[in-house]
Amino acid sequence: MSIDILTVRGVERRFDTTLALQATDLDVAENDFITILGPSGCGKSTLLRIVAGLDQPTSGVVQLDGHRITGPGADRGMVFQSYTLFPWLTVLDNVCFGLRERGLPRAQQLDIAHGFLAKVGLKGFANHYPKQLSGGMQQRTALARALANDPRMLLMDEPFGALDHQTRELMQELLLGIWEAERKTVLFVTHDIDEAVFMGSRVVVMSARPGRIKLDRVVPLAHPRHYSIKTTAAFTELKAALTEAVRTEVLAAQAQVT
């Protein structure tokens, strides 16, 4: 068993009187690809934002490599659901953003950036502005931008949520291919069960609000994974179990509203 690089201990988040996330524990091992599933409003994004340092827990501690997380940093790269490329920078300069902040020489920045643009299949688009790209291409650039910084962890908050179904499946394969090659540690929030099983080495299901971890399952599928794996018995079996678990929570969430 590999060593945990991220530990979440008793993390709770309250917004005024609402408890969004209740005492949550989570251990993430090096090279894990953890997908977090749950109904909307269950606090899965809150958990991710706390790990990113963009939100502070009301109580509890998050540690990365034994150091307490108090704010955002370059060691945790993030890809957001919304398109967050800087519109005034070209694709290339967007990918260079973090490298430039670290004071790397320009030649080295370009070297790294071109490498990652090639990996996400955007070689010919280095000098385009974000508004000239499709949604899928923008998210691929955002992925390249996060990876170029060589973070300890990659945090992804429904990064493909705004994309159409076909683009989304291609993006999943692309990300999986990159993960299989780079072996980054990934925390990936989604509400798409197929996506969670296909991408994850572990799937975590969160309950309806107040969110807590309800189910934590290892995905028994070998790498490298091909998209055809989605029709195998192992895949559908896990998917069925997760669908059941998530459905219960979605129903519970709806009961809260009415």
Added chain:
Amino acid sequence: MKPLVPVAPGARIALGVSFFVLFVAVWSAATFSGFVNPLFLADPWAMVKSGYTLLAEMGFASDVGMTVWRVLGGFVIAAVLALPLGVLMGAYKPIEAFFEPFVSFARYLPASAFIPLLILWAGIGEAQKLAVIFIGSFFQLVLMIAVTVGNTRRDLVEAAYTLGVSDRGLIRRVLIPGAAPEIAETLRMVLGWAWTYVIVAELIGASSGIGHMITDSQALLATDQIIFGIIVIGLIGLVSDLMFKAANRSFFPWAQLGR
């Protein structure tokens, strides 16, 4: 016509020009027919002739030069001071809380009402003219720049932080470049307002400038000269606006995309 459907570039220019033509046509009809007494409104041809006399014989070009210099001088001073203050107010909320109420109050103070005071303080020299324009544009600029910077998309700010940006880097590399096109538009708009202040400043206690020529002409009932002066102001305003727009487009090509 359908709402919000763009018009072809050629048709757009033709439409814009045709209103000017219509305007001059109505003016000509009213004056050449004798419907309006020339004492109150000169006809276009008299206006052109007196314009020629003003430029060729009465040194009106140097008046125009003075006025342009005053507008640009006062405006540049206001912009140079408003930019850093506006950016700081937009970025740091305590600084905004400190200045914002006063600036909001000060921007409603009519610049022209300060003219008697400013003459008392600064005399009737150039400092007074520049001060009127400064008062008229500085507070507006500060407030609009602060709002623009403060409206930076929060998800871009968060993305920058997860890429390891420092607080200073955030201002320099995210807040300022992101707000720049809108700040440039603000500058363009306020420059237009500065043109109205300069004329008011020149109507009182000036010995040169377009506004001064207009007051002189009033004493002579020379409506042709007054109209010529007003049209010159309009033309300079139009040209400077077009130049500003073109500059903004070439400085911020990305802001033009996807409109």
